[in-house]
Amino acid sequence: MDFHDTKEEAEFRAEARAFLEQYATRDDIRPPQGPETHEAFLARAKRWQHIKYDHGWACLHWPQAYGGRGATPIQRVIWAEEEGKYNVPTQPFAIGQGMCGPTMMAYATEAQNQELMPLMASGEDIWCQLFSEPAGGSDLANLQTRAERDGDDWVINGQKIWTSGAHYSDWGILVTRTDPTVPKHKGLTFFFLDMRSPGVEIKPIKQISGRSNFNEVFFTDVRIPDAQRLGEVGDGWKVSITTLMNERLAVGDASGADVADMLALARQADIDGEPAIQNAAVRAKIADWYCQWSGLKYTKARVISALSRGETPGPENSITKIVSASKLQEIGSFGLDLMEMGGIMTGPEQMPFEGLFYEAYMWAPGIRVAGGTDEILRNIIAERVLGLPQDIRVDKDVPYNQVPQGNR
Known part of the structure; x- marks a missing residue:
């Protein structure tokens, strides 16, 4: 391990500190002394994100064409260390910029990225991740939300749960089941969608803390153009892995x-x-x-x-x-x-x-x-670090529509 910055890293750190000292201490960025409504917090977070965007500090590792800076991974770490010293509001953008953005850049068209990524980087648009389902638990591939082809569109029906920030998000990434006749990991297809689409219903979940950060999201005959599909039909698990790998870094x-x-x-x-x-x-x-x-x-x-x-x-x-x-x-x-x-x-x-x-x-x-979950992470450490045998998966090669699902 090397705990010392190189000359270039030290210069970058000094530049980051100078920017933060000037802008992160502004009154309209500081947390208020009294209670703050969710709407006020969101507005304050968007102001801070736009200040970073205007001065070249948003989404550092993204290409400049998408609103980033083309920075190196270590520069991204240095920025996180320095920004972390200030109590500035960044949480609403973590999922979009940390997980959705990299997935879009890997699978969306250049025109789509040119249009949508700068809006994400500037904080104008907020994104969420529509993955977990009530019957799936920690097994993402055990999802039941259906997508059926109808001409140039896909019709979506189903439910997602624990979707962080869905109630204030503009866009979302979504994984669905398009073929139940193949094993569960092989019949998935991935999309991105406008959260204001007809048929999308969002219900915040009241948490024990008194807040409502998570949501249930229901889809009733929601139409998504095929142009908003990410990856090939049936290749949604591969796209999902891209998101999950970035999630490990973002969380x-x-x-x-x-x-x-x-x-x-x-x-x-x-x-x-x-x-x-x-x-x-x-x-x-x-x-x-x-x-x-x-x-x-x-x-x-x-x-x-x-x-x-x-x-x-x-x-x-x-x-x-x-x-x-x-x-x-x-x-x-x-x-x-x-x-x-x-x-x-x-x-x-x-x-x-x-x-x-x-x-x-x-x-x-x-x-x-x-x-x-803790259990999933322990499995990752056991299998990928310690080289222990994988868990027995009896449904691994079984078509999804033949896997027992219990009473429904």
Whole structure:
């Protein structure tokens, strides 16, 4: 591992810092002191994205023709490190720019990319990913949303679930089943669609945190032109893998309450009249999380070093996500315990640490599902890192319409 920037990387980092110092501290970008509506947050996020776009800092690794900068992978990492030091709103664009954009650039026509990618890069258009289904669980290929050819169009019927940001998205990428007579991975076809198309119904899902980040999306005779198909008919799994590989990079670390925050809380909280930081059990917990934090830091450093050398990282991001998401949930839970009665309060304005640990505890379960469940990631690590035998898949070569589906 090399923890030092090259001369060129140091110059790029200095340029990024200068831009952020000038623009990321603007009042219309800073989080408000009081409560903020979802509409106000979205408007603030779009303002920040457009500022980046206007000054050449949006979607750095994309081609310039699509609104990017043509930057190297390591420059993208450096930018993420520097932007991460500021509390600027970027979340609404993560799925579109991190997953949908790369898939479009790999499979859409040049004319489509020339038209749609700059709008995505500037924040004018937001995209979502229509993959998961109620009956599919973590098995994406076990999807039932149907697409049937009708002249130059495809007619879509079915349901997606857990679609992040669908309620404010302009476009989405969609994988469907077009041939149920072949094994499940072979009968899929991939599209992109306008989320305002007739027949698309979006229902936000109320979460335990009180927010509604996820949605159910229903398709009733939705027509999509064949020109909006990505990849060949029946080749949707191949296109989906492109999206999923980029999802591993986009989801990555689970950000939120961490070791430094727990140390600060332990210094303020008390146990039996003594500072919590003096309690041996509390210190042992913090030590464990510090070891995990250090391991994550050096694992990410290996990724950065590989990118700097022009190499493609291995499965490190699966390891990063599985460790960081569980750590986030544990720290959130322990923080609420240390706050005692303060831990059950609601409202960031009243809660200790502005609800940081409450937010971590409520959000972490979703992170442990998004971008691959813990179980899926463990399988990836076992099979692709440790070389262990794959799980037995009894439906691997069975036509999809012959696979038992239970009562429906």
